[in-house]
Amino acid sequence: MTRMDDESGGAGSAVTVRGLAKHYGGTRALDGVDLDVREGTVMGVLGPNGAGKTTLVRILSTLLAPDAGRATVAGYDVVRQPRQLRRVIGLTGQYASVDEKLPGWENLYMIGRLLDLSRRDARARADELLERFSLTEAARRPASTYSGGMRRRLDLAASMIGRPAVLYLDEPTTGLDPRTRNEVWDEVKAMVGDGVTVLLTTQYMEEAERLASELTVIDRGRVVAGGRIEELKARVGGRALRVRPADPAELRPLAAMLDELGITGLATAAVDPVDGSLAVPVLSDEQLTAVVGAVTARGITIASITTELPSLDEVFLSLTGHRASAPQDARPAGTREEVAV
Amino acid sequence: MSATVTSPDHRSDPRITLRAHLRHTGALVRRNLLWIRQDPESMFDVLLMPVVFTLLFVYVFGGSIGQALGGGQHRYVQYVIPGMLAMMSMTLSQGVGTGFSQDFNSGVMDRFRSLPIGRGSVLVAKIAVELGRMLFATAVLMVVAVLVGFDIGNWPGLLATVGLSAVFASSVMWVFLTLGVVLKNAQSVQAMGFLVLFPLQFGSSIFAPPNSMPGWLRHFTDYNPLSTLANTARGLMTGGPVAHDLWMTLGWSAAITAVTAPVAIHKFRTKT
Numbered sequence: 050m051t052r053m054d055d056e057s058g059g060a061g062s063a064v065t066v067r068g069l070a071k072h073y074g075g076t077r078a079l080d081g082v083d084l085d086v087r088e089g090t091v092m093g094v095l096g097p098n099g100a101g102k103t104t105l106v107r108i109l110s111t112l113l114a115p116d117a118g119r120a121t122v123a124g125y126d127v128v129r130q131p132r133q134l135r136r137v138i139g140l141t142g143q144y145a146s147v148d149e150k151l152p153g154w155e156n157l158y159m160i161g162r163l164l165d166l167s168r169r170d171a172r173a174r175a176d177e178l179l180e181r182f183s184l185t186e187a188a189r190r191p192a193s194t195y196s197g198g199m200r201r202r203l204d205l206a207a208s209m210i211g212r213p214a215v216l217y218l219d220e221p222t223t224g225l226d227p228r229t230r231n232e233v234w235d236e237v238k239a240m241v242g243d244g245v246t247v248l249l250t251t252q253y254m255e256e257a258e259r260l261a262s263e264l265t266v267i268d269r270g271r272v273v274a275g276g277r278i279e280e281l282k283a284r285v286g287g288r289a290l291r292v293r294p295a296d297p298a299e300l301r302p303l304a305a306m307l308d309e310l311g312i313t314g315l316a317t318a319a320v321d322p323v324d325g326s327l328a329v330p331v332l333s334d335e336q337l338t339a340v341v342g343a344v345t346a347r348g349i350t351i352a353s354i355t356t357e358l359p360s361l362d363e364v365f366l367s368l369t370g371h372r373a374s375a376p377q378d379a380r381p382a383g384t385r386e387e388v389a390v
Numbered sequence: 391m392s393a394t395v396t397s398p399d400h401r402s403d404p405r406i407t408l409r410a411h412l413r414h415t416g417a418l419v420r421r422n423l424l425w426i427r428q429d430p431e432s433m434f435d436v437l438l439m440p441v442v443f444t445l446l447f448v449y450v451f452g453g454s455i456g457q458a459l460g461g462g463q464h465r466y467v468q469y470v471i472p473g474m475l476a477m478m479s480m481t482l483s484q485g486v487g488t489g490f491s492q493d494f495n496s497g498v499m500d501r502f503r504s505l506p507i508g509r510g511s512v513l514v515a516k517i518a519v520e521l522g523r524m525l526f527a528t529a530v531l532m533v534v535a536v537l538v539g540f541d542i543g544n545w546p547g548l549l550a551t552v553g554l555s556a557v558f559a560s561s562v563m564w565v566f567l568t569l570g571v572v573l574k575n576a577q578s579v580q581a582m583g584f585l586v587l588f589p590l591q592f593g594s595s596i597f598a599p600p601n602s603m604p605g606w607l608r609h610f611t612d613y614n615p616l617s618t619l620a621n622t623a624r625g626l627m628t629g630g631p632v633a634h635d636l637w638m639t640l641g642w643s644a645a646i647t648a649v650t651a652p653v654a655i656h657k658f659r660t661k662t
Contacts, residue, residue: 110504132403135506146497150428151421162417163505165410191428207501 063088063215063246064109069118070270071104078104080270081118086215086263091237091247093261093278095254095364101270102250103143106219109248110140123214136164139208139216139245143223146204149193153184153203156192157210164211178206182236198229205236216240218249222256234259255358258282266368274368284368288356290340293326295350300327303344310343328357406508414507418515423522436482436523440531444474447597448538455598464539471535472623473596475551476616478527479559480590484583486520487566494661495575509659517563521556528552547626554626554639558619561643564650571657596620615642 064086071079079101086092096102107113109120111131120127125134140146147156154175161171179185182202187195192203201221208216218237222230237260241247251257257264257278264281266274274281294303304318304327318329331337341354406414426432447470448463456466493499502512532542542548565586569579593607594600594616600608611617618638625632 112500112503130403132406132506135504138504140501140504142497142500146501148421148498149496150425152424155421155424159417159421160501160505163414163502163507165413165506 061088062086064092064120064122064248066105066109066120067118069105069108069120070116071101071108071113072116077270079108079115079118082267082270082272084265084272084275086246086248088246089241089244090263091241091249091261093257093264094248094250094267095252095257095264096250096267097252099269100267102267103219104270105267106140106142106217106248106250110138110217111135136211137214139211139213141201141204141208141216141218141221143220147192147200147207149200150191152189152191153179153195153206154188156203156207160207160210166210174210178209182206196229197225198232201225201229201233202236205233205240209240213245215246215248218247220250220252223252230256254364258358266364281364281368288331288337288358290329290331290337291326291353291355291357292329292344293324293352293354295352297322297325299349300325303327303347303349306347307340307343310339331356406506411508411511414511415515415518418512419518422515422519433523433526435485436527437530439481440474440478440527441534443477444471444531444534444538447474451597458602459599467535467538467540468628469599469624470597471531471540472551472627473594473620474531474535475528475555475623476558476594476620477591477596478531479524479555479619480562480587480616482524482527483520483559483562484566484580484587485523486516486563487570487579487583490516490567490570490579494571510655513567513654513658516567517560520563521560524556524559525552528555542627543629544627547628551623551626554622554636555619558615558639558643561646561650564647564654568650568654568657571654571661590614590616594620613638615639615646618642 062085064084066082066084069079069082069084070077082101082105084092084094084105094102094105104113108115108127109122111127111134114128122134123137125137127134147153148159151159157175157178158171161174162168166174176185179188182205184199184203184206187199192200195203205221221237222233225233234256237247237249241260247260249257249260261278264275264278265272266281274284292303294300300320300322304320307318307327307329318327320327329340331340337356344351344354448467452463452466452470455469456462456464459465459469499512503509532540532548536542566579566583569582573579573582591597593610594614595611596616600611600617603611615638618635621635622632622639624630625635
C-alpha cells in the first residue's frame with residue numbers, strides 16, 4: 050500500500066490507525082495495527098473469531114480506550130475528542146443494538162433526540178428511515194416481534210440517523226440466513242452509494258468481496274495482509290471448481306485423469322467422498338476452461354459443476370501459512386455460481 | 391463531572407449544555423415509560439407492595455404492638471404508615487439496578503455509549519423513572535392507609551414526607567446503579583439488594599419502636615437512615631419533633647450520593 054503521508058494517512062483518509070494496541074491481561078487483542086480507510090470506500094477487515102476485529106471497532110467508536118497507538122476518525126482523535134467523534138460515526142454491532150421492547154419508530158425517534166435533532170426533525174427522520182429500510186408497516190410494533198433481518202435493518206437505520214460520515218459494521222450478517230444476508234448487503238451497498246465510508250468486519254471472504262474494495266486481513270491482533278481485493282485474491286489463488294459426477298464411482302478416475310492431463314500449474318484435485326464431489330483449485334480462467342473442457346470431454350454424466358470462492362480458512366492458509374486460529378462455523382465455503390457446462 | 395472537563399485529554403472536546411442534558415434525559419425517560427406501557431405487569435410491584443405490606447402489618451402485628459404503644463390497632467396504623475413510606479423508598483429503589491444490568495446485557499448500551507451524550511444522562515433517566523414509580527406506590531399506600539383508618543392530619547407534612555422520601559430514595563438508587571453496573575446479572579443485583587435491605591428495614595423503627603431492643607441493636611437503629619426517615623415522616627405527618635431526624639436523613643442522603651454517584655458514573659463510563 051502506498052500512503053501519501055504516513056503520519057496523517059493522507060488527505061482522503063476517513064479513518065487512520067497507527068500502531069494501535071490493546072491488551073487484556075496477557076492476551077494481545079490488538080498488537081500494533083495500522084489501517085487507512087479512504088473516504089467514501091468500504092474497507093473490509095477480515096479475520097477469524099478472536100482476531101481483534103471487534104476490539105478495533107470498539108476502540109474506533111470510543112467504547113474502549115487503546116493502550117497504545119493513535120486513531121483518528123474524520124480527523125477526530127478517539128481518545129482526545131470522543132464527543133465530536135461520536136457525532137460523525139454510526140455503529141451496527143454484531144448483536145442488534147436496538148431496544149427490543151420499543152417499537153421500531155420509537156427506537157429511531159429516541160436516537161434522533163439523543164443526537165440533538167428537534168422533535169420535528171427526529172420524527173421526520175424516523176419516518177424517512179423506516180420507509181427507506183422497508184419497515185414502515187412494522188413501525189409501531191415492538192422490535193422483539195421483528196425477524197432477524199428486520200432487526201438488523203432497524204439497527205442499520207438507527208446507525209444512519211445522524212448521517213454519519215463513517216459507519217462501522219461489525220459482522221453485520223453473522224447469524225443471518227442467506228436470503229436475509231443478501232438483503233443486508235443490498236442495504237449496505239445503497240448506503241455506500243450515498244457516500245458513507247464503511248469499515249466492515251467479517252469472517253466471510255464472500256461478504257468482503259461483495260462489499261469491500263479494499264481488505265485488511267488480521268490475525269491475533271496483527272495485520273497479516275492488506276490491499277485491493279483483486280490483488281489479495283490473486284495471491285490467495287482465486288477459486289475452486291467443484292465437480293459432482295452423477296455416479297460417485299467416477300470420482301477417483303476423474304481425479305486421476307485431471308492429474309495426468311498436466312494442465313500448467315494446476316494443483317491436485319481433492320476428492321470429497323461424503324459430498325460425492327471433486328474440488329480443483331484454479332488460478333486463472335484458462336485453467337478453469339481447460340478443466341471444464343477435460344471433464345466434459347470424458348463423456349460422463351455430470352450432476353453439477355460450480356465455482357467456489359476461497360473460504361476464510363483457505364485465505365488464511367495461503368496468506369499466513371497457518372490455519373485460522375479459532376474454529377470456524379460449519380458454513381460451506383463461499384457461494385456457488387453455476388457454470389455453463 | 392468536573393474531572394472530565396479539567397483533564398487535558400478533553401480540552402478540545404466541547405461540553406454538553408444543560409439543555410442538551412435535559413433533552414437526552416427526556417428521551418431516555420420516554421424510553422423507560424414506553425417499557426412500562428409495553429409491559430404493564432412491571433407495575434405490579436408498586437401497586438401490590440403497599441397493599442400487601444400494609445394489610446399484613448396492620449392486621450398481624452397491629453393489635454399487639456398497638457397495645458405496647460399504649461393504644462390499639464388504630465394507634466399502630468398511625469405509627470406504621472409513615473414507616474411504610476420510608477420502607478418503600480428503599481425497597482423500590484432496587485428496581486433501578488435490576489433494569490440496568492438487563493440493559494447492559496443487550497447491545498443497546500453500546501449504542502448509547504457511542505452517541506454524543508453525557509453518560510450521566512442514562513443514569514439520571516433511570517432514577518427519574520424509578521422516582522415516578524415510587525410516587526405512584528406512595529399514592530396507592532395512602533389510599534390503603536386511609537382505608538385501614540389512617541388519619542392524614544397534616545397535608546403539608548405528608549407532601550414534605552414524600553419529598554424527603556424521594557430525596558433519600560434517589561441517593562439509594564445510586565447505590566443500586568453502582569451494583570447494576572458492577573455485578574454481572576440481574577439476579578445478583580437482586581440477591582445483593584435483599585441482603586442489604588432486610589437488616590436495614592427490620593433493624594429500624596419502621597415496624598416497631600426500638601425501645602425494647604437490646605442496646606447494641608438500638609445503636610444501629612438510631613443511626614439507621616431508615617429509622618431517621620421513618621421518624622421524620624412520623625413527626626411531619628402525625629406531629630412530634632422532626633429537626634434531628636430530618637437533618638440525619640438529609641445528611642445520609644447527601645453522603646450516600648456523594649460517595650456512590652461518582653463511582654456509578656465512573657464505572658459506567660469505563661465499563662467495556
